[in-house]
Amino acid sequence: MAAPPLLHHRLIWKYTTVVVLLVAAAIVSVGVTELYFSYEDSKLAVTGVEADKASSAAVAIDQFIREIVDDLDSVAGSPIDPDGSVRLQEFGGLLQRQKVFSELIYLDANGRDCVHAYSFEIDKIQSRTCASDRTSSPEFVRTKAEKRYFGDVAFDDRDARPHMTVAVIEHAPGEGVIVADVDLGTVRDAIARARIGAAGYAYAVNSRGELIAHPDKNLVLAHTNLASLPQVQGALTGAATVRSDVVTSGRDLAGNEVLSAFQRVDPPGWWVFVEEPLSVAFAPIESAILRTALLLVVFLLVAVVTSVLLARNLVRPIESIQVAAAKIGSGALDQRIDISSRDELGALAEEFNRMAARLQASYVGLEQQVQARTQELGSALAELDEKSRELEAASHHKSEFLADMSHELRTPLNAISGFSQVLRKQLLGEINEKQAEYLDDILASARHLLSLIDDVLDLAKVEAGHIELEVTPFSLRGALERGVVIVRERATREGVRISLSSDPGVDTMIGDERRITQVVFNLLSNAVKFAPAGSTVDIAVAPLDGQVRISVSDSGPGIAPADQERIFEEFQQAAAGKEQREGTGLGLALSRRLVELHGGHIWVDSELGKGSTFAFTLPMQQM
């Protein structure tokens, strides 16, 4: 059961991963898009405000400068005023009307200070007769050249208010210069108003980058030059191409990143900057990012948990189907799946249960059939066993009967033969010739009877399958020679020669040597019996079609064709055999059985008057 948990894990993690990835992709893409646009929107909003502030400050300053220039232009006429009193009067009016002017001076074409009015002693308007010479002063030189002049911003020693020298040229004919000292409190206030938020601030620099207005008065008093700040540098150097609504990121003096909007005021060639630290400007965006990221994480966690639960719900039925399948596979056919869901898995489980039920039913049927067949087989086996026991018993009885038969026949034969021998040997006294002849007849008959008994029993044993061949390798020539030895005495007595010619290529055979010798003896004794005196009995051995052929030939009376088959049957003898009144009529029958037991074949070739050749074959089973 190692496989299901593995499958379980694999499937569940596969599902989980897919779901989490999908959800994460959706949330992340939505979140990132949202963040991007809100970032852009916020940036646009912040920079828009900055640009607006910068713009309104610039407009205010511009208006202020324009007014000053207009005011100065209004007193730059050329009245017929030999003693300067008219101009002085005009100056006085302007000073009274416009409080930003603290001093008004008229320099004539030669740069002499001809009319001079102060706001703080407006009723004591001075008029000198063109005393001090200011021809080399910048306000005179630059105004003569450029019709207008804006001096550097300076600060009052007493109250540190910013002020500046502004000059315009006289509208002909004398072409003097009107010089004014202008209080820049308005500019300072405009800059101060332009600050945004809590951390935002505004400042203004002149065309060289020097501070002219800044919330930090000390920086202004120190004439701090901000030209090194990237946004200021950009504004100063790229002045021609810089658009009024451009917002860049720059740095403040402390090196912090700032979002900066700037606007040019020209004249007098100033730059108004409205800035806010980036961290402050984008604080709302950062918190939005934080919120979105938090939501993302929360949603992801929810997605993971949900998908794990979902996957488990999905995988559990599959797993239980798998487990049930494994159990059924291992033989538990009564296993069923318990899934109540009304979906495809439920349908699958139902189908699976149906299948298992069918399998179980057919298995039970099969089992019953097997059981029935096994019972049948068992009873058949028992029957067979019984039969075989009966057969065995019958066979045992038969072989016991044969042994008994042999014993019972031999016992009286022992007395017959024994007493006859005692008489014939004249152990108990002499007997006459006729008595001796009769005793010889009795003994011959007893011998005949004994061989008859032996042959009948042998044959019966073959019939009953009780002859067991003692199969061993043996020398065929040796067996033949032993057969010859047994009949030699009789052959010699009857004047018959025996010649044995064996094939040297055929010697070692496999079979029951004693039985083969018995067959050879039978054939030889028949041949010697019928061979005429002085003739020869030939024994020959030759290979024949993968077998060995052993033949015994005599030149006896021969056997009629009609008798040739018959003589191999029990108690059947040919005419010559009957005449001889010798032999049991069982020898050839027994020989045939023995040869056939060896897988061979026995037959006779004969013609009346021309002798007979008995031959048998044995399978060639050389070692």
Next chain:
Amino acid sequence: MAGEQILVVEDNERNMKLFRDVLRATGYRTLEASTAGQALMLATQHRPALVLMDIRLPDMSGADALNALRMDERTADIPVLAVTAQAMKGDRARFIEAGFDGYLSKPVDIDEFLATVEQHCRKRGQ
């Protein structure tokens, strides 16, 4: 050689008569038993020179009688010949293996019978 006592164990009267007469005619003395029980008794009492043992006896087999003789130290060394009508294939080997000193199949050849008896008596005498 003559005069040795031979125990003939044989349940067939005519065969008993044959063996007895032949043995006596040749000069042996005989003891006769028609059952194994008698044979054991006589063998213990007389300690004959040779026992000729029939195999099919009414009370026990010749082989069992042989074992009984061998178990008794008084008779253990007496040679015993199986003289039997059991002459099927393999019988001779079986009897020799069972411990008989010799085997003669019925019907006996008288010459062979006497030669075998004499051979065993002489062997014992030496």
